[in-house]
Amino acid sequence: MLAIDAREVEKTFRGGWMRRRQTPALRGVSLQVEPGAIVGLLGPNGAGKTTLLSILATLLLPDRGDVKVLGVDVCRNPTAVRRRINMASGNASFLWSLRPPEILAFYGRLYGVSGRDLRRRVDELIGTFELEAHRRTPYNELSTGLKQRLALAKSLLNDPALLFLDEPTLGLDPDVSVRIRRVIAELRRTRGMTIVLTTHYMREAEDLCDEIAFIKGGRILARGTADALKRQIRIGDIIAVRTDPPVPAMLADAQGVLRCVASDGWVECTVDAAEKRLPELLRTLHMEGVVVRGIEVREPDLEDVFVELAR
Amino acid sequence: MGTRNVFFMFELLFWPVVGVLTIGLMTRFLDVTQEQRSFVLIGQMAFSVVGTCQLDVAYAVLYDFWSKSMKHQFLAPIGVRHLTIGSWLVGMLRGSLVFALTGILAWWAFRFDPLAAGLPATLALLAGCFLTAWIVGVLVCTLIVLFGGRAETAAWASINLVLALAGIYYPVSVLPPPAAAVASGVPLTYFLDAYRAQFGFPAVYSNAIPTGLALAVLYVALSHLALVAAVRRARRTGQLLKMSE
Ligand SMILES: Nc1ncnc2c1ncn2[C@@H]1O[C@H](COP(=O)(O)OP(=O)(O)O)[C@@H](O)[C@H]1O
Numbered sequence A: 001m002l003a004i005d006a007r008e009v010e011k012t013f014r015g016g017w018m019r020r021r022q023t024p025a026l027r028g029v030s031l032q033v034e035p036g037a038i039v040g041l042l043g044p045n046g047a048g049k050t051t052l053l054s055i056l057a058t059l060l061l062p063d064r065g066d067v068k069v070l071g072v073d074v075c076r077n078p079t080a081v082r083r084r085i086n087m088a089s090g091n092a093s094f095l096w097s098l099r100p101p102e103i104l105a106f107y108g109r110l111y112g113v114s115g116r117d118l119r120r121r122v123d124e125l126i127g128t129f130e131l132e133a134h135r136r137t138p139y140n141e142l143s144t145g146l147k148q149r150l151a152l153a154k155s156l157l158n159d160p161a162l163l164f165l166d167e168p169t170l171g172l173d174p175d176v177s178v179r180i181r182r183v184i185a186e187l188r189r190t191r192g193m194t195i196v197l198t199t200h201y202m203r204e205a206e207d208l209c210d211e212i213a214f215i216k217g218g219r220i221l222a223r224g225t226a227d228a229l230k231r232q233i234r235i236g237d238i239i240a241v242r243t244d245p246p247v248p249a250m251l252a253d254a255q256g257v258l259r260c261v262a263s264d265g266w267v268e269c270t271v272d273a274a275e276k277r278l279p280e281l282l283r284t285l286h287m288e289g290v291v292v293r294g295i296e297v298r299e300p301d302l303e304d305v306f307v308e309l310a311r
Numbered sequence B: 001m002g003t004r005n006v007f008f009m010f011e012l013l014f015w016p017v018v019g020v021l022t023i024g025l026m027t028r029f030l031d032v033t034q035e036q037r038s039f040v041l042i043g044q045m046a047f048s049v050v051g052t053c054q055l056d057v058a059y060a061v062l063y064d065f066w067s068k069s070m071k072h073q074f075l076a077p078i079g080v081r082h083l084t085i086g087s088w089l090v091g092m093l094r095g096s097l098v099f100a101l102t103g104i105l106a107w108w109a110f111r112f113d114p115l116a117a118g119l120p121a122t123l124a125l126l127a128g129c130f131l132t133a134w135i136v137g138v139l140v141c142t143l144i145v146l147f148g149g150r151a152e153t154a155a156w157a158s159i160n161l162v163l164a165l166a167g168i169y170y171p172v173s174v175l176p177p178p179a180a181a182v183a184s185g186v187p188l189t190y191f192l193d194a195y196r197a198q199f200g201f202p203a204v205y206s207n208a209i210p211t212g213l214a215l216a217v218l219y220v221a222l223s224h225l226a227l228v229a230a231v232r233r234a235r236r237t238g239q240l241l242k243m244s245e
């Protein structure tokens, strides 16, 4: 059984006078997710990532399409779905005056945990997410990183089989983001949790996800492993050279060079095929008497793919 | 206990105490009979109880609206009724506390003994207050879920409509006929009437308590259905998400 089986999902938001203003957010999205996978929805702002996640999490009803989560139809039996999923978002917010253990206890009760079980679960989560020192700090006095950790802790209260994370590292310092990512990877490894996360950071998607779906304008444009995507979107290889003197114009004019970007004394050339163009480029440079100080050949990273797709 | 609880008690008791004191002192100034004094003090106490309990029911969504955390509770596997009944229970607790304390105050300062009507009559009045509070509170929740911040004033204003219609400070008979007709559709009117009859006021309605109960049950069901429909609509329009960001 698939953890998620969504087919041809459409959603248009209506607003303004007589609900005339329409914002199409999803235009026929299909997504299948295997149990135990970490899938990333990657796309620019307004792509429809949050909308899709909200529909999967039963917070929003789709206009059209079939959505089954853990084998259950989200429109027909949302309560059964809600028992086994949870969600945390980077811009989550809780009641300002409550302290972390109170927030966890409150939502724990909504999931039917109570008494000693509840106390144990709350203590466990406080420990896992290193909130011990902030037990008595009201929510609005927590730092962004701590708030995010609390939101994650809250999303594990019911030990969900499927976890949705909407921009889990939004606005965090790099070192804090790295720790959050480690926690997410750990969840899958130790609990076999299926995780669907949205992000607009390539690195996050590449580091964490088994599979990535590019979403833009309410459509999934491409989907696969990071490597498969790089191969699928044939945007060529990248040859970066540092020369003395710098000669970006000469490189840009060379045969087979699709694009050339100069930065920091390096010139990055996107070429159709490195194995063919590298010798040619070196020969040209040698003949013109340019000294090569450094050279690097690499595959395009996800960011290059993303830029290509988002065009 | 921390400062939070001090504020909590203050918020809970400030208006009810001020209300009973000002109304009681006014009756002293106007030199009314002890019966008339009882009449308005009963109204004032009932008003405080309904107001307190009503706000607690409305808090089922108001606090989540204010703190932009609405989606978390609608993500949990609970029904709308769990939220409203839960906060109603808290409201009844706080409402009973308000009734007890304003009752003691009214007895100490103005020689009005609310228990003189007997326990069953007092409990019937409280039941009427709590049912009214549920109805008003759930309707406020409905408006917030439908219209968000634009409906916030409804939370504070709605209770005053009950005050004007149910005859808190005067018998319904002094209302102009159209308003009196509306008042006869308000359950609290009947509960107040029945309770005041215990203090020697001629009852306006026969079978006041059964009528009040029947009306209340009808409105409880209707307001619950309205809130369920509003939440469903908010899931469709995305309002539920908007209230969380
Ligand atoms: N609750 C809502 N009401 C109206 N429009 C919305 C709502 N949520 C999102 N939208 C619109 O739908 C589109 C997709 O938004 P969203 O799913 O939030 O994108 P993303 O999460 O990828 O940045 C955007 O144009 C956004 O303005």
Ligand SMILES: [Mg+2]
Binding pocket: A049, A050, A051, A166
């Ligand atoms: Mg988003």
